[in-house]
Amino acid sequence: MEKREYAEDYPEKTLYIPGPTEVREDVIEEMAQPMFGHRMDRMTDLYTTIVEDTKAFLGTNNDVVILTASGTEFWEASTLNLVDENILVPTCGSFSERHANVAERLGKDVDRLEYEWGDAIKPEDVRDVLESSEKQYDVVATVMNESSTGVRNPIEEIGDVVAEYPETYFVVDAVSALGGDHVDIDAHGIDVIFASSQKAFAMPPGLAVCAVSEEAYSREVGKDSASWYGGFQRTIDYYDRKGQTHSTPAIPVMLAYREQMKHMLEEGHEERSERHREMAEYTRDWAREHFDTFPEAGYESQTVSCIENTQGIDVAATIEGVSEEYDYVFSNGYGSQLGEETFRIGHMGEHDRDSIEKLTDAIEDVAGL
Template sequence: MPKKREYTDDYPEKTLYLPGPTEVRDDVTDAMAQPMFGHRMDRMTDLYTTIVEDTKEFLGTDNDVIVLTASGTEFWEATTLNLVDEDMLVATCGSFSERQANVAERLGKNVDRLEYEWGEAVKPEDVRAALEESDKTYDAVGTVMNETSTGVRNPIEEIGDLLADYPDTLFIVDAISCLGGDFIDIEEHNIDAIFTSTQKAFAMPPGLAVCAVSDDAYEREANSESASWYGGFQRCIDYYDRKGQTHSTPAIPIMLAYRKQMKHMLDEGHEARDQRHREMAEYTREWANEHFDVFPEEGYESQTVTCVENAQGIDVAATIDAVSEEYDFVFSNGYGSELGEKTFRIGHMGEHDVESIKALTDAIEDVADL
């Protein structure tokens, strides 16, 4: 059992190159330091309607958007409870996609897995075959867009396109570690629920989860006998339509930060933000291939997180500690016991650019004597 370790508030400032949380602008953190106000005041309506409508504009979607005080994990539960009556197909290719399947099972759903080795990507033709060969009509297909544990970016667009042939099967996408840094046309590719967390590519403080919800997803839940209470689509969206607020008490300071950062994101534009993230990803992969190797399957590499295969056999933990101590840069080891020393991960998301990523890779080269 851990003992109390007093928070002393005198820690050295570190630059974060993690798969989240990531760097946050000073004016965004400053936005949180405003006098408190009530979450049923007109000021809250101004704040919440601003962030919801700005998010829809940034994402280029007419779908409803929910911004909920929670981590993205909440929408694993909520989307399953809201949209899955009995049967769900989940494609698993790493720790977080496997966790999506585990959550659905914990909630009492019948889950069929379409399983891949870690590092491999989900193939649309396999999804179609699973749908065709099953004697079930799945309520939903669940897929992680960006598998944070392995650095795989799954072909969500192609999977969504084929699901147009299965109108009774809704499409649930976990985009927690990429939305806002990897462009996707939500309506064009038949995505019924796509969600993220603010501390990733949105480059905001942790504490809020965002979900875009299609009309079909809303109607599915509205016609079901049970759904999530806290993350229920109907409950959240109807309250917003009536009041312009959240149905439960929100984390107001983080929403103030959200408002400020979303204005920055709108100024940059979704396509320009996508291009900047693509350039960071390309640089990081080139560097990794020069000095190590890239872990994910070729052609399916993430645009926001590079998982580097430790082909040189460096001491990953010691290198992370040394880079943190000498340069005040923090990056991540591989995820879990299987990949902890076999890989390491560089988060190139949010407000980073190629020059800031190069500062990290130069530090790694120095410390690891590459």
Template sequence: MTTEREYTGDYPDKTLYIPGPTEVRDDVIDAMAEPMFGHRMDRMTDLYTTIVEDTKEFLGTDNDVVVLTASGTEFWEASTLNLVDEHILCTTCGNFGERHAKVADRLGKDVDRLAYEWGTAVKPEDVRGRLEGSDTEYDVVTCVMNESSTGVRNPIEEIGDVVAEYPDTRFVVDAVSALGGDYVDIDAHGIDVIFASTQKAFAMPPGLAVCVVSEDAYDQELESDAASWYGGFQRTLDYYDRKGQTHSTPAIPIMLAYRQQMKHMLEEGHEERDRRHREMAEYTREWAREYFDVYPEEGYESQTVACIENTRGIDVAETIETVSDRHDMVFSNGYGDIAEETFRIGHMGEHTVESIETLTDAIEDAAGL
């Protein structure tokens, strides 16, 4: 049974290299300390319309954007309720793809899985084969862009091109740990719904979920007999069109932080931010191959989270603790059944190659490499 543990505030600062939350700029944190105001005031309209339109500009999309007080998990549930009448095909190659399928199971949908071993990427030709060979007409196909449990980056662009050939099927992408740090042309590849959490590559505090919604997805929800109340596309987008606000009370301080961080992201630019993340990923993989190995299938490695195969058999938990104690840095063990077989480094948000090198030096010190 859990016992109460008082939060004292007396803790050493640790630099975060986990798959999220990640490091947040000081001025972004400071933005949350502005005086409170009402969520139905004109000031809220100014704030919310700014972050929505800035998000569209940064991502380079003409599709609609929803920003809600929630984690990205909200849009697993909402997209399923909004778009799936009966049949959904979930591609799974790790924990988070499987969780999406379990959400649909729990919501009473007819779930088919296109499943791969952990570490292996989803293949567009397999998606095509399933869609062509099945008698089932799927309402939705799902895929995780960045499977952070295994460090796999799935080829969602090519998968989206396949799904786009089926005009009655929507393509839903979980980009929770990738969007903002890994460039994707949303509109060009038939991605109907793509969502993320702000505490990952957006490098903001936790508490907001960002979702991009196509016109086809919006229209499909209109034809449905049921939809999510909180994350319904019609409800959220129509309210934005009428009022320029959220339909329910939002976490205003975090939206103020979002506004500040989006200034930095727009200044850097989507493509430049993508380049910086790619350089961090390449450095981390080179380091991993020198001392260990990389876990994901070659050619499908994540741009935001490195999953490193523990070929030396180091004590991962002990190494994490030593790095934390000696260097005030935190990285992550592997996920689930591969907790000791792998470890993970989050190279996302505001990190640079230089800051990632500081961590790998610390790991070398702690593990005696």
């Protein structure tokens, strides 16, 4: 690949993709503060504020870790921290499959509970595997929001099932849902749940947010090996001692996070979830009027709609036309499997029903619907 010079004169586009998404101007402005040291008292004030505010927003008593990374970091870290040998990964799309691939690359014994893309993971199937398998699974790892297919898996019910097996820990990839889809972490035995800042948190990319149960922390303490960067003991103990991160973080992004968390706390977790639900319902109603929805009925995502291209429109040309004529950007289907068969609308973060309607109106115009 040859160098392509960054020109700095690109037109501004409104993002309706499954992340990154739109960021408030006052949140962006926070990143322009003068730099300070990551071992200064000011850093302790900043980091303890964002950690404790995140706990308050999520309504959890679990420990919270915020690191400079994408949420992908905790795919790897949770596997290293909790899995000695066996992990069960239900797969129903690209990202759940990728979670299984990560565990395999780390040398773990991975069993998949496979579903067709578009179908949701069923709690009773998870129970059947846990009951019938001769293996002792260290972890069941499930994606909450399969953004490749627009499926929202019933992680609460799955967590209730896994909780019946106290030696098995429940890990949830909520990268594209947490912050826009309410989940009671503590009530459903979720040992690890993680997200990326650039999705429903409506932040610039660069931070991974993870809530860790006391049981998961203790599990890692008793192991011979764990992740160095994302180790639960290393990150949580350092926070308890110093109120900081063990390694130099992206301080400007954390300043932005502090400002955004003010907005999120003011709105409230359940209220923010309700706004996302309204956007999702509008988008699905629109999709069914003109196309169809791809996910299994009753399991549709609250943050990303995957729409089946039943009219056979040229998805790539429509995306380009909407971008050129309206400066709105939405997404094609994920990968070669769904590229022209579906398209996706990210209704997350600071969008509302009115802003989503502007996009659907633009799609109708460009596609001649």
